Amino acid sequence: MALQVDLPEKDCLLQNYPLRSVLSAPGPSAPSSSLSSPGVIMSFASRPAGASRRLALAVIATSALMAVLDGSIVTVAMPSIQSHLGFSSAGLSWVVNSYQLAFGGLLLLAGRLGDLLGRKRVFLAGMALFVAASAVAGAATSPAMLVAARFGQGVGGAASSAVSLGILVTLFTEPRERAKALGVFAFTGAAGASIGQVLGGVLTDALSWHWIFMINIPIGLATLAAAVKAIPADRGAGLRSGVDVLGALLVTGGLMLAIYTVVGTATAGWTSARTLGLGTLSALLIAGFFGRQATAAAPLMPLRILRSRGVAGGNAVQLLMIAAMFAFQIVVALDMQKVLGYDATRTGLAMLPAAVAIGAVALGVSARLIARFGARTVLVAGLVLLIGALALLLRMPTHAHYVPDLLPTMVLIAGGGLAMPAAAGLGMSGAREQDAGVVSGLFNTTQQIGAAFGAAVLSTLAAGRTAHLLRAGHDPADALSSGYHVAFAIGVALLVAALLVAVFGLRGVGSGSDAPEAAGDADTAEAPRQTTSGLDLAPTA
Incomplete structure (x- = not known):
């Protein structure tokens, strides 16, 4: 999940675009080695059959898709919401910011509650709250009512998102299965961004803005019903263990x-x-x-988890990568609309090849490549492709043509389908099962921080460049394009930094050679390490 920032037109050129649609990476995964440990506090009673696990994966992927759609779909309807409910220009930003404050601020706490109360219980409660808040948002008759409902959506979204990947990796314990499941998650994030932009315009024009929230009700209720059946009950450590x-x-x-x-x-x-x-x-x-x-x-967050190079390095790569991808998902879309003259629907369709490319790689080859070469190697390869994708945008002319100037980037952005599942696996490679919820929350929190950082830095510097050129008398289209090029250059620099972290900071992680420090505790430091298919796993408790 990524952050959306509302940027007033008079102050900044980047307005009303969702960062939660920016390569919404899958959350972290818990190590399979800890699942069979007798010292684990929380475990599923039994491992469900393949069909049930696939249904559970569909449930988790759908909940993630709803979260991504909820970010990108809202921005298209902002003008209609403002005129219908009478929002002021400043107040309108709280339709976005109230969600992000709740979501980003509660992820870490929600993840820990999943460890204590049980992940299924927290997931179901979060989904139920998200659906209820969506109904209130769709029926809103005043600005205050809508902002409060959006805050409720953020609380519910944080609860379900913080534990969903912990559930997934507990179900999919075999490394290749887990890599495939993470690939599905990567695909839902990429697809949801483009689908949301198209669907938001269609729903708003054909029905009304109310339906961008109401659509969550039938989907959410169906997801809840399936989750009750497909997700096995788990036992948390309990609040008596201390909060x-x-x-x-x-x-x-x-x-x-x-x-x-x-x-x-x-x-x-x-x-x-x-x-x-x-x-x-x-x-x-x-x-x-x-x-x-x-x-x-x-x-709330045992500091031992930060002694794992996989956790620390994976989170650092995640933060830099999400910050950089603001330059692709949002700035490219702005260039299409403000410079090339695309409408919202055409922009969404133009971005679809990127979602298809990421999905094809994430679903088709990422698991096999991670199994063969290791997660770190695949992460490095994915980051190199992403650097190439943004570097190509630096040569894009003001009046660009789609096929020669933009389509190559849409193809190379498939590197995200390699980098996202690999970063997720590495980000949890040193965690134990009883900490999976809080480390999942940590991973999603760094995603939020990266998104906020990317939005603020890239948009401010790009807007400053554009304003400078406009004052100097340059053509507005040229000034906008030049500002966007600043964002592309910063995005490349951030991805290069992520690549350096992956190459040097994660050396040995994901290849079976990193030290037993990952577990962090003296009582586990001497336990034998287990590695399978390139995913470095923590010692059992």
Whole structure:
């Protein structure tokens, strides 16, 4: 899931485009080696049959698709929502920001609750809340009602998203099966971005903006019914094992405040007193959270998980990659509409080849390549393709033609179908099963932070370049195109940084040679390591 930032037209050229549609990467996976450990606190009673597991995968993929659609579909309907409900220009941004504050701020806490209460229980509760809030949003008659409903959607989305991949990797314990399941997840994220842009325009024009929320009701109810049947019950550690209330307050407040600070840079600027003051406060809260985790008897996020190079490196790659892909999914779409004159529907259709390319690679070959060459090697290859895709955009002329100037990028962006499943597997390669929920929440949280960073930095610098050229008397189309090229260049730089982390920071991870430090605890440091098909697995508890 990625962040959407509303950027006023008068202040910035990047307006009303969803970052949750930016290569929404699959969440992390729990290591299969820990599933059979006698020390595991949480485990499924029995491993369901293949048909039931496939149904569970469909349920999880559908919930992810709904989340991605919910981000991209809303932006197309923003003008209709504003005119119908009487939103002010400033207030309209809260249709987006209220969701993102709840979603991004609660992922880590929701993941830990899944470990304590049971992932199925948290998933079902989150889906139910998301559907109920969607019904309220679709029936909204005032700005306050819609903003409150969007906040509720964010809470529900955080709960279901934070634990869904923990459920998936517990069901799919064989490495190649797991890689295929992660490929399905990568495909749903890529496809949902383009489908949402097309579907949002169709629903709004043919029916009304209310239906961009109402469509979640039948899909969500069907998903809930299937989830009750397909997802086996699991037993969490229980609240009696301890809940770090202070840690939860610190990290939730810090993350929400950080997101609120970043989305406000579009109007307040990076050096304003507001940005510096709130940014400092959010940093202090998050620092206090880490200090608390070092001393808490039952920490919300055990710091041992960060001693795994797979977890630390995978999250770093995820953050940089999602930040960089703002330059593709959003800036390319803006170029099509503001410079080339495409409407929303045509833009969505023009982006479909990228979704198809990512899906073909993620579903067709990623699992086999990870099994043969290892997750780290596949991640590196995927990042190289993504760098090439964005580098091609640097040569795109102002009045570009689709086939020679844009289609090659749409093809090379298939590298995301390699990088996303590989990064997800590596990001959880050092986690234990009883920590799968919180590490899943951590992985999704870094995705949110990366999206916020990418949106704020790329949009601000691109808008600054465009404004400078307009003041100098340049043609508006040329000024916009030049600003977009700045975003493309920054995207390339971020992907190069991600590549360096993958090459040097993840050396030995995913190939079976990294040290037993991944588990982090003295009582497990000497346990034998298990590696299968290139996925480095933590020692059993």
